[in-house]
Amino acid sequence: MSGNRSTATRVGAGIAAGIATLGAGTAAYAARNLTYDTREAARLASSGMRARAVTTPDGAVITYGEGPARGAPLLLIHGQQVSWADYASVLGTLTRDWHVFAVDAFGHGGSEKDPSRYPALPQTEALAWFVENVVGAPVVVAGHSSGGLLAVRLAADFADRVRAVLIEDAPFFGTEPERARSTYAWLDTFRNIHRYLEAGASAGADSWTRYWLQHSYLRTMFGDRAWQSLVRGPVERRLDRDPASSRSCGGCRPPSTARSRSRPACRTGRATTTCATARCSTTAAGSPDSTRPRPSAGSASRQPCCTRRPTTRTASCWVR
Template identity: 40%
Template sequence: MVVAGIVAAVIAVGGIALAVYVDNNRYGEERLIEKARAAGFDEKRIEIDGATVNFAEGPDNGPALLLIHGQSMQWEDYASVLPDLAASYHVFAIDCFGHGESAHDPARYTCAIQGQALVTFAREVIGGPYAVSGLSSGGIIAAWVAAHDVEHVTALVLEDPPLFHVTPDEMQKDPGCFVWLDGFTVIHGFLEQDETDDLAVYYAEHSYLFSQFGGLQPKIAEWTRSERAANPDGHLVLSWVPHDWVRGMYFYDDFDPRFSEAFYQGTWVSEDEQADMLESVACPTVYLKAETQYGKDGVLYAANSDEDAERVESLVRECETVRIASGHDIHYEHPAAFIEAVDRACERAGA
């Protein structure tokens, strides 16, 4: 009887753990977004130069802060930090062109065009001084904004931007980098074919990341096909796969893959543009650099290399670098560290 009771208890605990695991995979992200909305964030739209810019605005509880998400994400990617940021800042989180509910127009898929739209957004919506933070390609846009709106940008947070590792030549330098293999070449392949019309399904079938999981890739692809067939208009969630593994696909239903094609073709930004904008940044800057790692095959598993990071540091006049053991999306994985970086940059600016 005692043994039977122990077995029953173990089965019950295992069942609860499995239920929690599945529930988090399916609804964890949604709950974060709900908390952000409950903290007072309202979604709004504005037309800038004939293009829709979608954004979320929080309550006015302090200095203005503009947040720019990374590629294939949207403003909701910041949900894990929005409630805490809203306690001290007046937060504006935008959808970049090609993402979310902002305009999907390939003619606007350059760093400079997006940056200029945000300078205009700041003038028309924020209407005063503001700090700016961006993740990944959003970090490069944030640097562009800081360089071209020096009068109003008070502080800058660069959250693991792929500076000097973002053009095709830079990304293919031996031994190559993860985002080229897992992102741009896969999405280019998707655009070049007509057999699969769902980017999430195509990515699951051809992902470099999932190919490293041995025989698990076909199963992930099968689950992705089933989920997309059942819920074609929703964000992608998979019950049996850890959410962090597939989080990069979560907003694929609102993402224009032609945005990635601009990176593949090398039209989004040039090496010279990157250097020029960094040299023009005048405000206090905190550079959050995720740890540099390499795969067994020598592929760079990071936004950029240590050498690239040193170049960033040499070009930005008031740069304070924080290196952190983290994946790429630092604000999601380490929200407290990200908020501390924002506070630090704003404190240095006297904001």
């Protein structure tokens, strides 16, 4: 009998330890995902990156981050639904040995919101112009996801401007028409973005983040109860406490009509502005101190978003 009790005790202890480990892991996972933005902002601020903007000869604004000139030029191209600042966790390391240029692809961050520029060819033509006129030397280019596709196209079409290519998880075959609609990116992201924009003011959510929480394909993997308790509930409570946490251009309200060409309004901490508004600063990225309009279109040279007054000292740009 004592042997049976000892075995039962060990089994019970093992189950309890497993439950405790699972609970601690779940809590850590939730805490990490609910506070990542503040941690990433601190990493970005300490990375040495400066937020800037430039206008192409045909009037398209490209926002980007530039690090100290400590090595060969490295061009970073992000994937879908993010911006150059989402490289924050690695920028501090990369800027030690590279002269980092991290761009916002068209349709992302503060770069031009013009659907005619979203296909791969206009994107890579603009990137080639950026390398020649802003970087000023051939680059090592690293692209993640859709950014990997752009990196490959850039190297193929403008080989003289690329020294080497690093491709990170690029969906070379997942974007083929017959396969795209069955991919997770389509089911959870592209389809919902399309529906959100089509719905306009009737979307039933004050930001893209809330709309995604209501309609995410991930719900089918979690189940409604788990989704509500582990994901939607905590994130919505965070949004209620800090509405500014969804104020990036990904958190803009949809246009009032499906065909509206006006830029949607975003909430900042102090006022309602638009995605085209730039916060300008002479300090490190992430430290805005004034608001000015974007640069006028047509300049083919590197220029800041704004200047405080007619002077040779210019300000860098931080777009929210």
